[in-house]
Structure formats: C-alpha cells, structure tokens
Amino acid sequence: xxxxxxxxxxxxxxxxxxxxxxxxxxxxxxxxxxxxxxxxxxxxxxxxxxxxxxxxxxxxxxxxxxxxxxxxxxxxxxxxxxxxxxxxxxxxxxxxxxxxxxxxxxxxxxxxxxxxxxxxxxxxxxxxxxxxxxxxxxxxxxxxxxxxxxxxxxxxxxxxxxxxxxxxxxxxxxxxxxxxxxxxxxxxxx
Numbered sequence: 414x415x416x417x418x419x420x421x422x423x424x425x426x427x428x429x430x431x432x433x434x435x436x437x438x439x440x441x442x443x444x445x446x447x448x449x450x451x452x453x454x455x456x457x458x459x460x461x462x463x464x465x466x467x468x469x470x471x472x473x474x475x476x477x478x479x480x481x482x483x484x485x486x487x488x489x490x491x492x493x494x495x496x497x498x499x500x501x502x503x504x505x506x507x508x509x510x511x512x513x514x515x516x517x518x519x520x521x522x523x524x525x526x527x528x529x530x531x532x533x534x535x536x537x538x539x540x541x542x543x544x545x546x547x548x549x550x551x552x553x554x555x556x557x558x559x560x561x562x563x564x565x566x567x568x569x570x571x572x573x574x575x576x577x578x579x580x581x582x583x584x585x586x587x588x589x590x591x592x593x594x595x596x597x598x599x600x601x602x603x
Contacts, residue, residue: 434503435503436469436501436502436503437501437502437503437504437530437531438499438500438501438530438531438535438536438541439499439500439501439502439504439521439522439523439528439529439530439531440497440498440499440500440521440522440531441497441498441499441500441512441518441520441521441522442496442497442518442519442520442521442522443496443497443498443517443518443519444496444517444519445495445496446495447517448473448492448495448496448497448498449473450516450517451498451515451516451517451518452471452472452473452498454515454516454517455468455471455498455500455511455512455515456471458511458515459511462511464507464508464511466503467502467503467505467507467508468500468501468502468503468508468511468512469501469502469503470500470501471498471499471500471501472498472499472500472501472541473492473498473499474492474493474494474497474499474539474540474541475490475491475492475493476490476491476493477489477490478490478491493539497522498518499531499539499541500512504528509521509528513526534598537598545578546578546597546598548578548597548600548602549602550570550573550580550600550602551570551573552570552571552572552573553569553570554569554570554602554603555567555568555569555570555602555603556568556569556570556580556582556600556601556602556603557600557601557603558582558584558595558599558600559599559600559601560598560599561595561599563584563593563595563599566584566585566586567584567585567603568582568583568584568585568593569582569583570582571583571592578596578597578598579594579595579596579597580594580595580596580597580600581593581594582594582595582600
C-alpha cells in the first residue's frame with residue numbers, strides 16, 4: 414500500500430470514527446503464519462505505551478486435536494482461524510493506529526478501514542469469552558427454545574447446571590418426551 418493510500422485510509426477512518434468507550438472484540442487480518450508474532454508485538458507496544466485501558470486482550474484462537482500415529486496419542490494444537498488475530502479493544506484513533514500499523518497486520522475485518530466488532534453471539538460461538546447469562550429458572554419451570562435445532566419447542570426443565578450454564582429439558586417430539594441439553598442462551602422462561 415502506498416503512503417498516499419495509507420494516509421487516505423487514516424483520514425477516512427478519522428472522519429467516520431467516534432470515540433468509543435466500551436471494549437469490543439475485533440478481528441485483525443495478518444500474514445499467514447504471523448499470528449503469534451503479531452500478538453506478541455501488539456502486547457509489547459501496549460505495555461510500552463501504557464495502553465492497557467484501550468487494548469485489553471489479544472487472542473490467537475487454537476484448538477487441541479488428538480492424533481494417533483503408530484499407536485501413540487499426540488496432542489496437536491492448531492490455529493482455528495489461520496491468518497487472523499482477535500483483539501478486545503476500545504477503538505480510538507490511537508488504538509486503531511497502533512493495531513493497524515503493527516508489523517504483520519494487513520488490516521481489520523470490516524468495511525474499508527472501519528473495523529466492525531463481533532456480536533455477542535459470534536463471541537460466544539467462537540468460545541473466545543464466556544458470556545454469563547443470568548437465567549432465573551428452576552427444575553419444573555416451563556421454557557421456550559429461542560434458537561438452535563429445537564427452536565420454538567416448549568419444554569420442562571429437568572436439571573439446571575449454573576456452572577456450565579446448561580439445562581436438561583424434556584421436550585415433546587413426535588409424541589414422545591425426549592431429554593435435550595440446552596445452553597442458557599438458547600432458552601427463555603415462559
């Protein structure tokens with residue numbers, strides 16, 4: 414990207430950006446294979462400039478896979494989203510500029526230079542951050558499923574696990590009662 418295009422992109426961002434006060438999760442595109450370097454570089458810059466109040470967390474989402482080779486089990490960690498880093502930050506001109514101009518970063522995911530935050534549902538599904546839901550249900554209460562494969566079904570709560578934020582619900586399907594495990598975010602109390 415030429416210096417002129419980079420300056421034009423910065424001006425476009427400045428014109429659109431309003432000061433934000435709440436930290437949200439943003440997706441940053443990096444060169445493939447540079448995700449961990451970008452994470453470390455951003456963390457160092459944040460520490461050096463004392464910007465911990467603007468850039469709160471940087472994550473390279475990974476998952477562990479068990480591979481069996483020659484009868485031996487090996488745990489392999491692999492990146493869930495190669496070429497991407499997830500950053501929890503308050504977007505200001507300074508924080509945006511810091512992340513955008515870190516070596517290995519190609520830009521934010523969004524429209525042009527304007528970063529778009531992940532929704533709470535996207536954050537929950539990706540497992541980046543556990544969003545605690547305060548659901549006031551007890552055993553015997555009737556609930557309605559509001560999303561997922563059992564959407565619009567009604568059920569009776571059989572078990573509540575507040576620590577895992579799950580419910581075991583008896584749902585009537587095809588004339589039979591079936592136990593189904595649901596997350597708090599999938600139900601509403603009737």
